[in-house]
Amino acid sequence: MSFRDQLLATVPEQLQEHLPNTYQQLGSICIFSLPAAVKSYKQAIGDAVLKVYPRFTTVCVQRGPISGELRQPTIERIAGNGTETVHKEHGILFHLDVTKVMFSKGNLAERKLLIPLVQPNEVVIDMFAGIGYFSLGIAKQVPVTLFAIEKNPDAVFYLKKNIVANKITNVTVVEGDCRTVSIPQKADRILMGYFPNTAQFLPTAFRMAKDTATIHYHDVGKHLRETIERHAKNAGFTVTAFSEHIVKSVGPRTNHVVCDVVVEKGLR
Structure with a gap:
């Protein structure tokens, strides 16, 4: 029986087609979108989910997209108690509050693919x-020196908590805007897991890069290679290797794309 079928009794028959048919699970929390037609039944829907799926302790509704540079979720609890949970992925424990920090399960494969490259x-x-x-995931499996920059105070809190929970000792947390913080070492590898409008951060990435470096650049849209090459040239770098792949769809004819880019300084 589908997720929607389990919830049919919560709304009048003429509204049943508007019930959600999919959900996201983060730890013990169930999250889904709820169309306007059935929002007034959200309490009954949430209670039904808890009754049918005992593995969930809390039910939340996604009310809008991730917003702003702090990447804050727009999520409302409709049933259960508490919005903190522990989500496990690829052997890593992630403590989080789903109403305060984002977590995209759509990037699961990308997180796994990245580790062997390091x-x-x-x-x-x-x-x-x-x-x-x-x-x-990188720091847990590969002996690297890693600087983790984050400006959202809530995310910093859980980042530090997750470092301890996973017994990781090779990550230095740097709280603040990546464009203004000071990092004591240049990078062999730079992670730019942010979108859209990621190009505004490319000058900072090139300032952080060693003379030869790899940049993993996330964005949406077209002509990403041209954008990266233009910023590389302005910073005195040349793109020597480039590949891109689609991570997931994020809207009509709009894809989340990752570009894996090797750059070298001083080449003509």
């Missing part, structure tokens, strides 16, 4: 660390 003893800078989405 080489021992690299200096890695994560410009948008969040609660450790990319950083923790």
Whole structure:
């Protein structure tokens, strides 16, 4: 029986087609979107989810997109108690409050793909660390020096908590805006897990890069290579290797894309 079928009794028959048919699970929390037609039944829907799925302790509704540079979620609790949970992924524990910090399960494969690319003893800078989405898996499995930058105070709190929970000792948390903080070492590898409008941060990435570096650039839209090459040239770098792939769809004809870019300084 589908998720929607389990909830049919919560709304009048003429509204049943508007019930959600999919959900996201983060730890013990169930999250889904709820169309306006059935929002007035949200309490009954939330209670039904808790009754049918005992593994959930809390039910939340996604009320809008992730917003602003702090990447804050727009999520409302409709049933259950508490919005903190522990989500486990690829052996990493992520403590989080789903109403305060984002977590995209759509990036799961990307987080897994990134780890084998990282080489021992690299200096890695994560410009948008969040609660450790990319950083923790790398630091747990590869002996690197990693600087995790984050400006959202709530995300910093959970990032530090997750470093302790996963017994990680090779990550330095740097709280603040990546464009203004000071990092004591240049990077072999730079993670730019932020979108949209990521290009505004490319000058900072090139300032942080060693003479040869790899940048993992996330964005949406077209002509990403041209954008990166233009910023590289302005910073005195040349793109020597480039590949891109789609991570997920984020809207009609709009994809979240990752560009894996190798740059070198001083080449003509």
